[in-house]
Amino acid sequence: MISSLRTCLLVMMVSTLFVTGCAQSGKVSDDMKDHIETELGAVEKVTVMSTDGQEVLLDSRLFLQELSRQGQDLQISSEPLKQADVRFTLVLYRTQQAPLVVTVGESASEFGGNTYRGAGASYFYQWVNKLTGKGVLSQKIQSVRLAAEDLGQARVLNESEAEYIRKVMGSAVPELDSRSKQYPLYPNYRMRINSADKPVEVAILTPTLIAVPFGRETFFFHVEGSLFSRLTEWMPPSNRKEDRFDPLFKSTQIRITANGAMNVQDTELDVTQTTIEQGIAHQSVRLLKNGDPLNVPPKNPGSKQYELHFFVNDTVQRIELYPRYFKYDQTWYIHDELAENEWKLFQSLRK
Incomplete structure (x- = not known):
């Protein structure tokens, strides 16, 4: 049972105001409810940082709206979250206060010096993972560099071509099947999408499937099949002299x-x-x-x-x-x- 004030901060992050066990009596006091509501109201933005330093802005409104569904079935664990098992870090920036930081793994999360496990921790990872995938492709695209690795060719797309990429990325649908066995098809098209933040690397795996690496995570999206056709027009495989392989x-x-x-x-x-x-x-x-x-x-x-x-x-x-x-x-x-x-x-x- 969660019983300390410190762990109530985790409840503030990942549960409703009425999670059983936040207070020793089994109920949350009115003062604690007010405190939690005040803390949540002070959140200015929510971001997720990858293990390689990328930071993606989440939809704060959607995050806070869905936050109430989190926090069920969490237990404090004596087994810390290993650094090798960290998938990303969730950061809540607050007005005139230090940010709240949660280190997230697939089956455990760390917050306030404690490690939390249980079915709720796994569900929390999946939820933040989904929001992060949406955030990755929501960044404003400034320019796009297209490369065909198997051809040894690369160039920066012009504005009309980049606008087409904006539309395709904007309509991309998260793919639930991870397709971990899918290697990119020839000629291995890749795009570097430059935004105000760190560039996003996009691998074109098949005519309808793209992959976006994010530290130890990889997000997969279903896209229009016309994207691959456009890429072959912009960078045709036939323009290269073949080697013996x-x-x-x-x-x-x-x-x-x-x-x-x-x-x-x-x-x-x-x-x-x-x-x-x-x-x-x-x-x-x-x-x-x-x-x-x-x-x-x-x-x-x-x-x-x-x-x-x-x-x-x-x-x-x-x-x-x-x-x-x-x-x-x-x-x-x-x-x-x-x-x-x-x-x-x-x-x-x-x-």
Whole structure:
């Protein structure tokens, strides 16, 4: 049972004025009610800070309006919230007073030197997470820098193009499915949206799904499919001369052949199934492109780990993977841990 004045401050933050247990008698005194109402009325703005220093302004009216639904099923815990488990920090700025600060994790929050756990703490995290996602894309867009990572191209959008991005971002809908397995499709479009605050990075994962990293959090949004079409007009993939790896982005199937020393299983990836399989295939090619070509073959490459086979049109491109190297099209490349990373990538589809 919550019984101290200090913990009543948490109740002020995350519960109604009548949360059972705020006062020792089980009721909140009239003086305490007045005090809490006064404190809430002094809030000027509410922000959330990410673990990497980004700060997003929340809708204070909506925050205070929905605050009354919070605070149920909270217990003081002797187990502190570990720094590695912190997702973000909630800050309430008050008139002529020090701000109120709550450190938020997925299953616990810290406030006033105490750690709170329970179902209410998890629900509180989800609630603040939802509000933060809305706040991230609500910032006023000043300019937009578009990049296509797989093409090695980037430019600042003109004002009419930026205005289109404002409209798309303004109508973006939060995606409840985290899609953690979704890697960006070729050509890996990304936008840096500049506002009065810290720039917001936006990854275009699929024609209808974008991701916005926020410290240890990542927010996903559903957007109009026309966005991807516009991006291909503004930065066409066809404008770039292909290197020897680029044709692999067009693979319709990838096969892992377990014919080496590494403990892997024969695996096939049908790239035509969904955007998830397609994203994994494109990410696999990106890993290969990170290798550095060697002018002279290695004297001791070690044991072959396994092979990757990319099916492109009517041809099969074979890649041999070794502990620190790989061989493709008669050329050797150095790339530490490529065999492990490629296998982990394909295994992610099974999780």
